Amino acid sequence: MKKIALFSMGGTISAKGKNRLDLKDYTSGKITGEELLDSLPEINQIAEVHPVQIDNISSTNLKEAHWLILQREVNRYLNELDFDGAVITQGTSTLEETAYYLHLTLATDKPVVLVGAQRPSSALSTDAPLNFLNAVRVATHEQSKGRGVLVVANDQISCARDVTKVNTYRVETFQSGELGHLGWVNPNGTVEFYREPTRKHTVHSIFTQLEMNQLPRIAIVYSYAGADGDLIDYISSTDSYDGLVIAGVGAGRFSRVEERAIRHAIEKGLHVVRSSRGGQGSVVDIAAYEGLRTIAGDNLTPQKARILLMLALCMTEDYMEIQRYFYEY
Structure with missing residues (x-):
């Protein structure tokens, strides 16, 4: 069974609302990565997941310093501690920015998947559990290797370079415009890829050489x-x-x-x-x-x-x- 590092940063996927109908006034940071993992025992059938809590805040409050920490820690877990892949949970508002930064700077070809949710875990029809489960599925899949940093949501797999959030509340928010998704996760849990990124990223990126304490x-x-x-x-x-x-x-x-x-x-x-x-x-x-x-x-x-x-x-x-x-x- 593959070992996956789970890096948690907060966001709607970590949020709880006042009641099950609260889809807009919820508070992020109420659920840790470990608690999210414990709430989904089905993941134990897919991978051995090790939770690492980086922060627990709304993604509107994430800063470049979080990217530097993630870059360092993901590299350490995948390259030094020999984990097979990584899943990163954070809020969807700036998820595409975190994903693209890591896409350009991580010195690994192992799968790295970012995932969030549009509805808090406490809400009716929350998308948090299945998005998280599918992210782990993609992180353990052999064909995810070498495709750079991926974003998984609403059963769809996207390239970090192409994807952007296009809708404020709908679960199909992450789209890649003219270029389209890389693939998807089927209802039976199988992962299918139909294309791959062609622009430089991860192990082919010159930016993996950088050692930075701050960014311009x-x-x-x-x-x-x-x-x-x-x-x-x-x-x-x-x-x-x-x-x-x-x-x-x-x-x-x-x-x-x-x-x-x-x-x-x-x-x-x-x-x-x-x-x-x-x-x-x-x-x-x-x-x-x-x-x-x-x-x-x-x-x-x-x-x-x-x-x-x-x-x-x-x-x-x-x-x-x-x-x-x-x-x-």
């Missing part, structure tokens, strides 16, 4: 009709940021006033990534911004472009090298 500070600015660039000016004036991501309109575009502010930010040494607020499609170099030296964010969402820029700046400040990372990862 990167802001995200959302563009909209009438945006005047004041927020960009403020960020560049504080001297406390290393870069920023523009969640641009359309194909990663912005107003002329924002362009002026962006140009000033770059002159002050900030690195700027163009992404799109649209959620799908690629952002590429366009003639209108030739010479501006912004970085094209490809099809990464703004929040994931932020993570890649953080890691890229730990390696280099060369504009062309950073752009290469965005085409490779």
